Amino acid sequence: MKKTFFTFFAILFFVLGAIFFIVPGPSLIFIMLGLFLLSFYYPKARYYLKRCQSLLQKSCYAIDKALKK
Template identity: 55%
Template sequence: MKKILLLLAGVLCMLLGLFFAIVPGPSLIFFMAGLLCFSFDYPKARHYLRLCQKALTKSCRYLDKKLAR
């Protein structure tokens, strides 16, 4: 039952992420939440979640440096 709920939540978050990629909104947050739900059962999703986290951290550091000037 728990696995099914996690998968449904992951699918819902991914669909919302796709919707907000077309319409202005927080698409990245929903994509990462979907990957988080999928990462409990699928190691490949865990890998993609780590890649997204690293890319987001790198881009935030870059923006912090640019805004600090």
């Protein structure tokens, strides 16, 4: 029951993230939230969540470095 609940809401957040790619909105937040919910039960989702977090961290460092100049 719990796995179904988490999977349903993860898919819902992925769909919202996909919609927000088309219209302006916080798409990355919804996609990462969907990955977070899936990572409780699916190890592959945990891998993608860690990868997404590291890529976002690198991009934030690059933006900070560019803004300091």
